[in-house]
Amino acid sequence: MTGGGLRLTTGAVAGTEGVAARLGERLRPGDLVALEGQLGAGKTVFVRGLAAGLGVDPALVKSPTFVLHHVYGSPPRLHHLDLYRLGPGARIALLDLDGLLESAPAALEWAGFADLEPWQPLRLLIEITGDEARRIEAAEPERAPARLVAAWRAAVAG
Ligand SMILES: Nc1ncnc2c1ncn2[C@@H]1O[C@H](COP(=O)(O)OP(=O)(O)OP(=O)(O)O)[C@@H](O)[C@H]1O
Ligand SMILES: [Mg+2]
Secondary structure, three states, rough: OOOOOOHHHHHHHHHHHHHHHHHHHOOOOOOOEEEEOHHHHHHOHHHHHHHOOOOOHHHOOOOOOOOOOOEOOOOOEEEEEOOOOOOOOOOHHHOOOHHHHHOOEEEEEOOOHHOHHHHHOOEEEEOOOOOOOOOEEEEEHHHHHHHHHHHOOOOOOO
């Protein structure tokens, strides 16, 4: 179920984890995945999949809503951030994203709260379309690095 190769609908948690794992396999330090979507959309589930794709035990992935930042793996393999607590207009400068990205890729929940333009993220929107159905789509792919868009396309293609 793809549209232009940049979106898909998953029918269960495993589907979301699967496409995220295929993306995770292709991520490198410096890559930023910006996740947007309402409460319970599946952003943390998606990060669990990214972790698996990066060789990190997905059971380590916790919702960082109250922590702002988790790092998985040693040396770091994935940074997991969440702007929920900072709210709209979040001051991303507080998080030293540049420093974090030197060591590993990063996934950011509630990414819509900050202006991430300077970091050229791959923006993924997750929408609840049914009890267990989630539409996951790359937003404004023309603004994301071509390699990340290609990685997402490959993940969607399976
Ligand atoms: N296809 C699916 N993909 C992802 N999650 C699903 C799917 N179907 C059902 N779910 C359920 O949706 C919920 C997603 O929760 P998750 O914590 O990942 O959301 P979130 O977007 O991170 O929310 P928050 O904004 O609170 O951080 C889980 O309870 C999960 O079991
Ligand atoms: Mg979450």
